[in-house]
Amino acid sequence: MQLGLVHFLILSAMLFSLGLYAVLTRRNAVAILMGIELMLNAANINLVAFNKYVAPDALNGQIFALVVITLAACEAGVGLALVMSAYRNLETVHVDEINVMKW
């Protein structure tokens, strides 16, 4: 059969649910951030696929995807800075051990 829109949407749905599984079940804070990056990538695939198959005149989908990539980079930077700072103060990066308000 021909390659269609539905193929890309199913791929991005699977990537999104795998990223969600990583966010829900991993202990290491950096692994949770990796799951968030996977979810953002799945959303990007959706945006670009819709741009090509549903609305190809203006390149709005690709522009939106570029902005999402930029914002994902910012968010990864700030998130990882937080993880480093937490490690320096609390001496752990496992999120289920960070469960008291005052150290």
Added chain:
Amino acid sequence: MGQLAAFIILSAITLVATVVVVGSGNIVRSALSLVPAFLGITGIYILLQAEFVAGIQVLIYAGAITVLILFVIMLTEHGTGVRFRQVNEQVPLGMIAAGALGAFLIATFLTTPWPMATGSLPPYTASQIGTTFMTNMILVFEVTSLVLLVALIGAIVIARRER
């Protein structure tokens, strides 16, 4: 036909690498297999005729974000190769939740009648993206650069050693 074969190969690479990312017990191995996942997604973008987005994906995701993640892992692990338990006690609930969401999404995608357009993308998307950023989407461009500036300064301030 060739495009379908390419799509199957690329999505196989992406999905296998993603399963290693979310399921591996060794955190460095799961960070390193982000690279084939992102490169597979780059191939998907090229299939969708978005070559500029594909180039930026390689440059930023596989080249910078992965390096950043690896840096933070290497600077926060307690010694090399010490194995910690990587998953918490919510694994069955997590699998049910993620699986339910994935199934729901796939069901929605398969049963919606999508309005397929008949136009086609311009052959050289990079110049078109540049023109659109500078004419229609100039506000988006400027606000994104401000967000980048704020994130840069914020990350430096947060990660600095307190004197």
Added chain:
Amino acid sequence: MVNWPLEILKAFALAALMFTFLAIVAAMFGVLLERKIGGWIQSRLGPKHIGPQGLLQTLADTIKLLQKEHITPRAVDAAIFNTAPLIVAVAGLMSWIVIPFGTLGQRVLVVRDLNIGLVFFAGMASMTVIGILAGGWSSNNKYSLLGGLRSASQMVSYELPLGLALVAVAMEAGTLSTVGIVQAQGGWLGSLAFRQFPAFVIFLVAATAEVNRLPFDLPEAESELVAGYFSEYTGMRFALFQLGEYAEMFAMAAMATTLFLGGWKGPFLPPLVWFLIKMYAVVFLFMWVRWTYPRYRLDQLLNLSWKVLLPAGLIWILITGYRITF
């Protein structure tokens, strides 16, 4: 539509041809040139026993490296340890896809003229960092880890000025494709080395730092870190790391000739010969700088990137934009 088996066959054949070209030109002649030029700059002769004028020296070195024992230390992560030199070598070789070698009649000799050629080149230069980090970590050795982290931070810091120089060139030439940039330069005074001289300088400095050469080779400093991130690699994997580094240096030199020196254009000789002459001229410049300057300290190195080259690149982009519009 497209004949898929033929395309795949062409891709394999071109990859094999490119690897052979690089293995001979970059690895063999490059290493020999480095040792000979270093010898002449230091008032001594380089290798001269093997073959006439020492030409077969690298062949002898390669045979020596191939017969060394293939050691894998016991406590390393075997999968990552074995894949790291492959990532470095493949990233170094992939940068050659977009470099045009010349014209043959009407055809331009390039593996694939991507219309995002510059972005692809910068992306492949940044993939090398992952191989170095993986190699440094998986060696289970403090010095390798430190060398890998230092090298990665240096390469990531210098990707920014490299990218900015490429952006300035793309703005002036109006296209991101390497063939288009060569064709936008005509004659001697039209070549971008004159119109974009600051971008040329920024590109050369950033390229020297990207391939970890002196004066920026702190990650491989023999007097400090044993051999940095490839301390634990022996035999063929060490050769793969070296091949990746030399291929990347030659790729940077080739990109400098394509972007700034006019690619294959020149009056009498065939275009391929002009391209090789210009590429070797830039390689000679890299080697001359290597044997002349002392090594930068890590904080001086990072200062140079973030406080000097990055603002200079941004200001030059501003000036270029002003020049193109008015």
